[in-house]
Amino acid sequence: MRYIFYPGCSQEGTALEYRDSTLAVLQALGADVQELEGWTCCGASVASVMSELLGFVLPARNLALAEKQANGRDLLTVCSACYTNFRRTFATLAANRQLHQKVNQALELEGLAYQGTLTARHILDVLANDFGPEAIRARVKKPLEGLTVAPYYGCQTVRPYSPFDDGQRPTSMLPLLEALGVKAHRHSREASCCGTSLLMTKPEVGLTMVGSVLEACEGADCIVTVCPMCHMNLDAYQDKVSRLLGRKVQIPVLYLPQLIGLALGLPEEKLGLRRHITPVKF
């Protein structure tokens, strides 16, 4: 399996451990991964508020770079917001020739053109479908038996541009968790919203959203997620949620590749579990 990797901004900062653990797991699974050269921000949720066109130009810039470098590789993303921006751009431009031309008029400035031949894939899709539970099970050195894990997909991992799982009742993590030897804690908030930037702009609203997810996950030993935004919100605000609810809520939040890495026996320094705000203790 060969991929061209778009890390995304968080993976150079607050979510460095997501990138490190992803690359370590993919290497252990025998994948050939190359980082996209010259990548820039996908625009996050911000560019398209500033300008509709900018909201397509920034993802298209990276897609155009990836088309030049891919050589048959799939474009791999780990952040669900980057993933959605790339897929939204691919789908929208495919249906709107005029807009597509306008986007390329802007990219001309950088000597780039997006052909519309490449879109992005999500790490969860790649782990679940390119490698699959059997390939992972075969490499498990330390089965995580006795551990109960609450899967958390969040929003944009599964909707609305995601083809690999159900947009409201996703299940793609379940076979992977089973392969690691853990028990899944099923709950009502698996595909609910973490609150995203509301934690900064409207903290009182954001905290109720994070709180409702954390409460639904109570009873599990940890939560596992596949998006740096979801991770930040679930991991970093547990003190504030505890104050809001009037009782202590404490539950470690891991990225799926970290959990897989633990079962594969990968070294701690590649998994970065000590970088989390809520201590990872089972």
Next chain:
Amino acid sequence: MAAITEALDLGQLDRSLAQRVSPGRWEKILSCIQCGTCSASCPAAHAMDISPRQMWRMVQLGMTEEVLRSKSIWLCSLCYTCHVRCPRGIPLTETIVRLKELAMERGIVSSPQSEAFYRAFAEVMRRYGRLREVEFMARYFLASNPLAALGFARLGLTMLARGKIRPELPRLGGEGRLDRLFARVAELEEKR
């Protein structure tokens, strides 16, 4: 606002706002049947001054000022739940993004925090091409409410201690990484 709860009188239809915020797909917005699935699905509806269902009726009626001044549009976190559940297939979430864009353009953003958030993020993106998280946070708090930063101080220190963030100083002077691309986009975009 009486009209909002009553059956739609076709004589009151004003397509201008729908056409502005949903170019090419505005007829979809006029097909809203006021079923309320969007309001029932929205994780932030409890905090809104206008419910999503009411908002779509107001868009149909061309109540531009009222919609753009609402708190509701700034509470959308882009979770796309209303989008996937809407029985009429209206691209609701992305239409809210267009409403935000229009409110920014007209300078009537009811949430100063949201405006500061988007502007600080875009500024850092334009300068460096990638988000520098600490500089973005600093710019955001300075522009919105420096005192609110205190509420994040403890978390910030923990993140420093864990190596999740590094202190960053803005690089001053020189051309921003995406200055030219941003300028080209502004040139191409026909601002209405």
